[in-house]
Amino acid sequence: xxxxxxxxxxxxxxxxxxxxxxxxxxxxxxxxxxxxxxxxxxxxxxxxxxxxxxxxxxxxxxxxxxxxxxxxxxxxxxxxxxxxxxxxxxxxxxxxxxxxxxxxxxxxxxxxxxxxxxxxxxxxxxxxxxxxxxxxxxxxxxxxxxxxxxxxxxxxxxxxxxxxxxxxxxxxxxxxxxxxxxxxxxxxxxxxxxxxxxxxxxxxxxxxxxxxxxxxxxxxxxxxxxxxxxxxxxxxxxxxxxxxxxxxxxxxxxxxxxxxxxxxxxxxxxxxxxxxxxxxxxxxxxxxxxxxxxxxxxxxxxxxxxxxxxxxxxxxxxxxxxxxxxxxxxxxxxxxxxxxxxxxxxxxxxxxxxxx
Amino acid sequence: xxxxxxxxxxxxxxxxxxxxxxxxxxxxxxxxxxxxxxxxxxxxxxxxxxxxxxxxxxxxxxxxxxxxxxxxxxxxxxxxxxxxxxxxxxxxxxxxxxxxxxxxxxxxxxxxxxxxxxxxxxxxxxxxxxxxxxxxxxxxxxxxxxxxxxxxxxxxxxxxxxxxxxxxxxxxxxxxxxxxxxxxxxxxxxxxxxxxxxxxxxxxxxxxxxxxxxxxxxxxxxxxxxxxxxxxxxxxxxxxxxxxxxxxxxxxxxxxxxxxxxxxxxxxxxxxxxxxxxxxxxxxxxxxxxxxxxxxxxxxxxxxxxxxxxxxxxxxxxxxxxxxxxxxxxxxxxxxxxxxxxxxxxxxxxxxxxxx
DNA sequence: GCAAAACCTGTAATCGATTTCACATTTACT
DNA sequence: AGTAAATGTGAAATCGATTACAGGTTTTGC
Numbered sequence: 001x002x003x004x005x006x007x008x009x010x011x012x013x014x015x016x017x018x019x020x021x022x023x024x025x026x027x028x029x030x031x032x033x034x035x036x037x038x039x040x041x042x043x044x045x046x047x048x049x050x051x052x053x054x055x056x057x058x059x060x061x062x063x064x065x066x067x068x069x070x071x072x073x074x075x076x077x078x079x080x081x082x083x084x085x086x087x088x089x090x091x092x093x094x095x096x097x098x099x100x101x102x103x104x105x106x107x108x109x110x111x112x113x114x115x116x117x118x119x120x121x122x123x124x125x126x127x128x129x130x131x132x133x134x135x136x137x138x139x140x141x142x143x144x145x146x147x148x149x150x151x152x153x154x155x156x157x158x159x160x161x162x163x164x165x166x167x168x169x170x171x172x173x174x175x176x177x178x179x180x181x182x183x184x185x186x187x188x189x190x191x192x193x194x195x196x197x198x199x200x201x202x203x204x205x206x207x208x209x210x211x212x213x214x215x216x217x218x219x220x221x222x223x224x225x226x227x228x229x230x231x232x233x234x235x236x237x238x239x240x241x242x243x244x245x246x247x248x249x250x251x252x253x254x255x256x257x258x259x260x261x262x263x264x265x266x267x268x269x270x271x272x273x274x275x276x277x278x279x280x281x282x283x284x285x286x287x288x289x290x291x292x293x294x295x296x297x298x299x300x301x302x303x304x305x306x307x308x309x310x311x312x313x314x315x316x317x318x319x320x321x322x323x324x325x326x327x328x329x330x331x332x333x334x335x336x337x338x339x340x341x342x343x344x345x346x347x348x349x350x351x352x353x354x355x356x
Numbered sequence: 357x358x359x360x361x362x363x364x365x366x367x368x369x370x371x372x373x374x375x376x377x378x379x380x381x382x383x384x385x386x387x388x389x390x391x392x393x394x395x396x397x398x399x400x401x402x403x404x405x406x407x408x409x410x411x412x413x414x415x416x417x418x419x420x421x422x423x424x425x426x427x428x429x430x431x432x433x434x435x436x437x438x439x440x441x442x443x444x445x446x447x448x449x450x451x452x453x454x455x456x457x458x459x460x461x462x463x464x465x466x467x468x469x470x471x472x473x474x475x476x477x478x479x480x481x482x483x484x485x486x487x488x489x490x491x492x493x494x495x496x497x498x499x500x501x502x503x504x505x506x507x508x509x510x511x512x513x514x515x516x517x518x519x520x521x522x523x524x525x526x527x528x529x530x531x532x533x534x535x536x537x538x539x540x541x542x543x544x545x546x547x548x549x550x551x552x553x554x555x556x557x558x559x560x561x562x563x564x565x566x567x568x569x570x571x572x573x574x575x576x577x578x579x580x581x582x583x584x585x586x587x588x589x590x591x592x593x594x595x596x597x598x599x600x601x602x603x604x605x606x607x608x609x610x611x612x613x614x615x616x617x618x619x620x621x622x623x624x625x626x627x628x629x630x631x632x633x634x635x636x637x638x639x640x641x642x643x644x645x646x647x648x649x650x651x652x653x654x655x656x657x658x659x660x661x662x663x664x665x666x667x668x669x670x671x672x673x674x675x676x677x678x679x680x681x682x683x684x685x686x687x688x689x690x691x692x693x694x695x696x697x698x699x700x701x702x703x704x705x706x707x708x709x710x711x712x
Numbered sequence: 713g714c715a716a717a718a719c720c721t722g723t724a725a726t727c728g729a730t731t732t733c734a735c736a737t738t739t740a741c742t
Numbered sequence: 743a744g745t746a747a748a749t750g751t752g753a754a755a756t757c758g759a760t761t762a763c764a765g766g767t768t769t770t771g772c
Contacts, residue, residue, distance in 0.1 A: 002728055013752040018730055025750050042490065047467035048408050049728035052757050059468075064423075067432060067448065073424030076450065089464055092423065092448035094432065108415075108445055111403035134398060230662055263662035306586055306619035307663050358758055369722045374760055381720050405758035408727050719768070724761100731756080738749070 001043040010037040021045060051113040058088050060329065061109035062118045063102055066228070067094045069256070070301050071318050075120055075142055078322020086330055088115070097228060103127050110137055116329040118142055118322075119149075122228075123195040138332040142325045144198050145342065150328050152321045152343040156198045157206035159298065159314040159347040164210020166312055166349060167249055167296060171216065174248065186248040187211065188222040190236045190257050199253050203298065207251065222247070226257050233260025234267075241268045241293075251296045255304050255313055258297030262308065265293060300350050315348040357399040366393040377401060407469040414444050416685060417465035418474045419458055422584070423450045425612070426657050427674050431476055431498055434678020442686055444471070453584060459483050466493055472685040474498055474678075475505075479551040494688040498681045500554050501698065506684050508677045508699040512554045513562035515654060515670040515703040520566020522668055522705060523605055523652060527572065530604065542604040543567065544578040546592045546613050555609050559654065563607065578603070582613050589616025590623075597624045597649075607652045611660050611669055614653030618664065621649060656706050671704040 007014040010033045019026045020034045037043070051057045060083055064072050076092065083090050091114065093105035099122070106128075109117050116137055121128075121144030132139055132148035141151040167187055189207060194200040208218050222244060224236035237250055237260060252258040297304070300315035324343055331337040363370040366389045375382045376390045393399070407413045416439055420428050432448065439446050447470065449461035455478070462484075465473050472493055477484075477500030488495055488504035497507040523543055545563060550556040564574050578600060580592035593606055593616060608614040653660070656671035680699055687693040 003730095004728080014729080015731080015752060015754095016750090019750090022730075024731090025748090027750060030750090044463065044467055046408075046728055047464070048404050048469045049757090050730070052402075052404050052408055052728080052759090053730045055757080059464075066429070067420075067423040068426055068429030070424055073422070076423060077452075080450070080452070089461070090449070092450060093446070094436070094448060096433075096436070105445070107400065108403070111400055112415075113404045230659060234662070259659055259663050266665055303586060303615055303659060304663060306590070307615050307660060309622055359760095360758075370759080371722060371724095371761080372720090375721090378760080380761090381718090383720060386720090402758055405727090406760075408729090408758080409760045411727085713772100715771090717768100717770070719766100721766080722764095724763085726760080726762095727758105729757090731754100733754085734752100736749100736751075738747100740745100740747075742743100742745085 001041050003045065006034070006037055006041065006043050009041070010034045048113075055113070057113045057115050059091060059114045060088050060116045060118065060326070061091050061093065061105075061112075061114040062120065063093050063095060063105050063109070064120045065095055065097050065102075065122045067092070069228075070303065071254075071299050071316070072120060074318035075322040075325070078319040078324075079118055079326040080322075081319075082323050082326035082330070088330070097122065099123050099125055099128075103131060106131050106135075106139075110135055115333045116140070118325050118329060121146070121151075121198075123193070124197070125195075138329060140325045140329045140332075142321050144196075150332070150341045152325050152328070152345065153198060154316045154321065154345050155347055156202035157209075159316070160203040160206025160208075161210035161213070162206075162347070162349050163251065163296060163298065163312070163314060164207040164212070164216075165214055166210075166351065167207075167251055168211050168214030168216045170294065170312070171248060172214075186246055187216060187218060188224070188240045188244065188247050188250045189218055190224045190226050190233060190240070190250065190252045190261065192226060192228060192253050192257075199298075203253060226253070226260070228254060228256060230256050230260040230263065233257030234263045235260075237261035237264035238268060241265075247293060249294045249296065253298060255297035255299040255301035255311075258295050258311060258313070259301070259304055261295045262311075265295065310350070313350045315350050317345045317347070321345055357397050359401060362390070362393055362397065362399050365397070366390045404469075411469075413469045413471050415447060415470045416444055416472045416474065416682070417447050417449065417461075417468070417470040418476065419449050419451060419461050419465070420476045421451055421453050421458075421478045423448070425584075426659065427610075427655050427672070428476060430674035431678040431681070434675040434680075435474055435682040436678075437675075438679050438682035438686070444686070453478065455479050455481055455484075459487060462487050462491075462495075466491055471689045472496070474681050474685060477502070477507075477554075479549070480553070481551075494685060496681045496685045496688075498677050500552075506688070506697045508681050508684070508701065509554060510672045510677065510701050511703055512558035513565075515672070516559040516562025516564075517566035517569070518562075518703070518705050519607065519652060519654065519668070519670055520563040520568070520572075521570055522566075522707065523563075523607055524567050524570030524572045526650065526668070527604060528570075542602055543572060543574060544580070544596045544600065544603050544606045545574055546580045546582050546589060546596070546606065546608045546617065548582060548584060548609050548613075555654075559609060582609070582616070584610060584612060586612050586616040586619065589613030590619045591616075593617035593620035594624060597621075603649060605650045605652065609654060611653035611655040611657035611667075614651050614667060614669070615657070615660055617651045618667075621651070666706070669706045671706050673701045673703070677701055 003014045003017050007017045012030050016030055017034055020031055080090050095101035117139045119141045121141045124144055124146050129148050139149045141149050143153060145151055145153045191204045192200045211218050224240055226232040226236040250261045252261055296312040298314045300313050328341055359370045359373050363373045368386050372386055373390055376387055436446050451457035473495045475497045477497045480500055480502050485504050495505045497505050499509060501507055501509045547560045548556045567574050580596055582588040582592040589608060606617045608617055652668040654670045656669050684697055
């Protein structure tokens with residue numbers, strides 16, 4: 001069914017049908033005729049043809065690193081909220097943490113007709129920068145700082161620092177000491193690639209700074225790199241525990257990694273304490289009882305909080321960043337806003353069992 | 357940059373450029389010229405115009421109920437694996453569990469040019485059926501049975517039944533009894549809307565059948581309905597625990613709901629056993645120690661398994677269903693396969709601490 | 713050496729919509 | 743009444759690509 005056929009059936013010109021569809025001058029009489037024909041045929045105009053002509057799709061593309069992620073879903077929820085209120089729809093492209101796929105999908109969205117793109121950033125390569133500079137459609141980057149596009153990012157350094165202080169305090173409270181020698185070397189950190197400036201650099205450096213401010217030094221031997229997966233966190237933590245039996249706190253760059261670390265704690269105890277009988281629950285009790293090994297994260301994952309009761313973590317305004325990002329994007333799309341914007345969002349410490 | 361401008365710059369016709377791009381007859385000389393111009397300008401052909409003409413996009417749209425979900429992400433991972441191998445790209449639309457949005461996005465994909473659609477189904481309304489019957493583009497439904505499209509679904513009834521039997525056994529082992537009176541009324545079930553035929557009907561009826569086969573009856577007073585969220589599971593479980601202090605097992609329709617139930621157990625114990633001191637970990641120990649309240653789920657969520665050590669659950673071939681779904685879709689798209697297919701995939705019981 | 717096949721090329725039609733334009737008809741206002 | 747403004751209308755141009763077609767050149771085969 002094309003607009004021509006509809007026009008023919010209704011005995012009008014295709015222009016009339018188009019006007020009917022888009023609210024131009026059209027007599028009641030023809031309106032009725034067209035309405036009827038469309039009703040009968042179930043005609044739906046081709047979005048592609050319309051977009052080819054009008055250059056407007058009322059569509060926004062969002063490129064995300066993975067879909068099974070609470071942080072990502074909070075951001076997209078924020079985006080979706082704004083978009084749907086303003087009559088836009090949202091399409092997602094997941095890149096599975098492969099930066100090249102990111103470029104591919106950015107280009108897809110660029111040529112495909114979307115009015116704007118939100119990139120939930122991980123790493124910003126030269127390729128990314130080139131895209132941002134040359135892109136025909138407006139782009140907003142969420143989660144990473146960049147000069148080449150409007151961006152909204154979180155205060156990862158500040159969050160890291162706050163966590164560092166919290167961890168240092170936790171250690172001192174546990175050990176009842178305030179010296180450096182006694183506490184250093186008992187806190188471990190599982191980070192991510194430094195290519196990710198927000199999480200891999202700022203957050204980690206903030207963490208180090210926070211520790212240092214409280215007189216604790218993070219030793220290189222006590223750090224590991226992981227991917228953004230639970231599995232990867234599991235292996236990194238296991239490795240740490242094997243090598244350094246004196247570890248008291250494992251701080252992780254994300255809650256997902258922290259979940260993996262918790263899993264490792266379970267497995268570790270199974271090996272180390274075979275006499276802790278195999279009855280269900282016993283191991284977990286043992287683990288949780290070992291108050292000398294604690295895990296911290298970043299991101300305030302609700303799932304983790306629910307099933308473990310919560311670990312020290314940081315709440316970022318992910319949903320807010322989605323909301324602001326979408327608003328920024330629509331400003332550019334609809335009002336042609338030209339002034340570049342960089343927005344930094346704060347955070348909130350979430351401590352284990354904070355209700356007490 | 358359009359093909360015409362490129363043609364102009366290279367001193368050839370637009371047809372020549374098109375042939376260069378798509379591999380038609382073209383002399384080496386012009387090839388070189390065009391290559392250079394494209395190189396310089398960074399020209400990228402408009403996908404929309406191309407598709408308008410060719411009716412092929414090498415794109416598949418996937419409509420999902422939510423993105424922050426392990427099951428959904430496993431399905432999409434399977435789809436993506438097949439698609440990328442065959443040179444297709446994947447676009448996602450998330451509906452946030454709102455069936456009307458599902459229709460909206462299905463229509464978007466239909467008019468937007470995608471070659472095919474995968475619908476990860478929740479409920480199939482009359483509206484859905486109408487779409488499936490009339491759709492211009494091929495559709496595969498994953499996760500629900502339907503007559504109106506190729507579909508791939510899981511053996512939810514069988515899985516439910518197996519879980520029912522497992523639960524019954526667990527109860528008997530705990531109570532050391534085989535009678536009906538003593539065991540009935542101590543197992544609770546948190547299900548979902550019956551509009552979801554797979555999870556809300558088949559899975560639940562299977563569960564009931566499984567229990568019954570072992571002489572246990574699921575009483576209506578011990579069942580609740582929840583959404584597909586942790587929060588909803590939390591409230592349902594709390595409600596159950598409040599009303600029936602004798603509950604021994606809470607079986608949940610999904611692992612996500614089960615996570616909520618575990619959270620409820622934590623909160624419940626905090627209220628019921630105030631003397632269980634507030635020291636971190638103590639509550640959790642208390643909970644896990646209460647071997648008389650257990651939680652089961654469906655879906656084999658890895659996150660849940662990692663941080664809790666695992667609960668009895670069922671593993672479905674989500675990734676496989678994605679793979680098969682994509683293959684089915686491509687068969688229709690590329691080879692015009694006409695024979696309708698219904699595919700039922702099996703399952704595997706996963707029991708807590710099965711390694712022992 | 714000559715026909716057939718293969719190789720190149722540009723013009724113009726096409727995809728399915730929107731929108732400009734030129735023109736006709738009403739309605740409103742001095 | 744006479745002009746201006748508002749309302750309707752369809753033909754044709756347009757968006758940016760692909761491709762059928764018609765025609766020209768070179769290569770191949772015998």
